[in-house]
Amino acid sequence: MSTPRKQVILGAYLGGVNHHTAWWLPEAGSQADFSSFEHTARTAERGKFDFFFLAEGLILRERAGKIFDQDIIGRPDTFTVLASIAAVTEHLGLAGTINATFNEPYELARQLASLDHLSDGRAAWNVVTSFDAFTGQNFRRGGFLDPADRYARAEETLNAVRALWDSWDAADIVADKSSGRFLARPDAGSFAFHGSQFGISGRFTVPRSPQGRPVILQAGVSPQGRAFAAANADAIFSPYGKLPEAADFYRDIKARAIAAGRAAEDIKILPSASFVLGDTEAEAIEKYHAIRTEQVTGQTALILLEQIWNRDLSGYDPEGPVPDIDPDPDAAPIIQGRAFVHQDRFATVERLRQVAEAKKLNLREVVIDQFERGPLVGTPAQVAEQIDAFVQNDGSDGFILGSHLVPWGLDEFVDKVVPLLQERGALRTEYTGTTLRDNLGLPDVRSAATVPARA
Numbered sequence: 001m002s003t004p005r006k007q008v009i010l011g012a013y014l015g016g017v018n019h020h021t022a023w024w025l026p027e028a029g030s031q032a033d034f035s036s037f038e039h040t041a042r043t044a045e046r047g048k049f050d051f052f053f054l055a056e057g058l059i060l061r062e063r064a065g066k067i068f069d070q071d072i073i074g075r076p077d078t079f080t081v082l083a084s085i086a087a088v089t090e091h092l093g094l095a096g097t098i099n100a101t102f103n104e105p106y107e108l109a110r111q112l113a114s115l116d117h118l119s120d121g122r123a124a125w126n127v128v129t130s131f132d133a134f135t136g137q138n139f140r141r142g143g144f145l146d147p148a149d150r151y152a153r154a155e156e157t158l159n160a161v162r163a164l165w166d167s168w169d170a171a172d173i174v175a176d177k178s179s180g181r182f183l184a185r186p187d188a189g190s191f192a193f194h195g196s197q198f199g200i201s202g203r204f205t206v207p208r209s210p211q212g213r214p215v216i217l218q219a220g221v222s223p224q225g226r227a228f229a230a231a232n233a234d235a236i237f238s239p240y241g242k243l244p245e246a247a248d249f250y251r252d253i254k255a256r257a258i259a260a261g262r263a264a265e266d267i268k269i270l271p272s273a274s275f276v277l278g279d280t281e282a283e284a285i286e287k288y289h290a291i292r293t294e295q296v297t298g299q300t301a302l303i304l305l306e307q308i309w310n311r312d313l314s315g316y317d318p319e320g321p322v323p324d325i326d327p328d329p330d331a332a333p334i335i336q337g338r339a340f341v342h343q344d345r346f347a348t349v350e351r352l353r354q355v356a357e358a359k360k361l362n363l364r365e366v367v368i369d370q371f372e373r374g375p376l377v378g379t380p381a382q383v384a385e386q387i388d389a390f391v392q393n394d395g396s397d398g399f400i401l402g403s404h405l406v407p408w409g410l411d412e413f414v415d416k417v418v419p420l421l422q423e424r425g426a427l428r429t430e431y432t433g434t435t436l437r438d439n440l441g442l443p444d445v446r447s448a449a450t451v452p453a454r455a
């Protein structure tokens, strides 16, 4: 019996402040105008994407006290943007990256359930766990959390949020025959949650939302992050867009999910990826190199390496060799406010040196070559083939795609690659589900949700 063809899941990533988004190009639009968000979301919906995705930064990143050039365009609030997009789209999921460390469960549950109501069941939460004191200084309690506890806090936050969502069930609003009015059951919305991080009780203000529980995504690759995702997430925003790492990650997460008592297909792996299209392969490669050169300026190259070396590298020439000194893992962080995903600094430095040597690359060129998560480059037919083959061979279940050009970059993908994916039977031609959960093929938890102990 042949295995059915996997459907490619697609998310549209609207670049925030990172060096991938070339906001300074004359043809680029605003990073904050409603029209930019609207255009990207409408384009994604035209291409039958599963969801629109926003990353989040709670602080402007700094190097040695100066904010990054890219951050001067600011970081708008996620929920406000997603609520505005809900009004101009009909089927597209709305995924927001929201930190579990600095937010409170009651606020999160309320915002997400409200978004789920406003959008008729399209809300998703990408749970991230950045904990550092630099990020925390904007918030009530500063950098209060030991890094070792970031996922314990995330798990408890999520459990508390679920308890709040589950505090209402569908039967909590009943028709009263004698008065002809609808009444809430006496314990509707009552909740009590007590753990090491929170002791909360009361009544939740938002009745059960269309998805029951909005979709949960996670981003983070440490062993704790993987365990948290395997037990709790419906999907992972992964940094592994290239083989063989992507397939290793895929296998690892699916095995962990099964060990946690779940079905492998109940957690979707979605690497972040960029794409560059050309009429010929050679044209696409040329465009790709031009874009990478535009994205990775000498200053950006040094900043990206400083994140690994954790040293001031400003004395190094970006057009010269890779620094010959060792990283300094124990020093105070030189780059503030950036998630660090390279787990072993010494091994990464060694790899960069080997690549530079083998390919005869200077410092900036090695960053251009190595700091790219998984580019899809080629003719539309080649890119459609790359995406489909990657998914069918279990490198992932789909991709979260971002273009360097906000907000017009996605148009070309939707016009040229989407029809080819549809022809292959790898992408829907119409939305079939009524909620994001349905469209992603996730279990329906509207009625299955367990109602927690009532206060």
Ligand SMILES: Cc1cc2nc3c(=O)[nH]c(=O)nc-3n(C[C@H](O)[C@H](O)[C@H](O)COP(=O)(O)O)c2cc1C
Binding pocket: 054, 055, 056, 057, 058, 097, 099, 127, 128, 129, 130, 131, 219, 220, 221, 222, 223, 224, 225, 226, 237, 238, 239, 272, 339, 340, 341
């Ligand atoms: C692909 C990817 C995207 C991420 N995006 C964000 C983000 O937008 N905002 C944020 O605060 N943290 C983001 N993070 C950071 C993680 O959520 C997490 O805080 C950090 O990587 C530490 O988790 P870990 O130790 O499990 O890797 C991202 C991480 C990854 C791997």
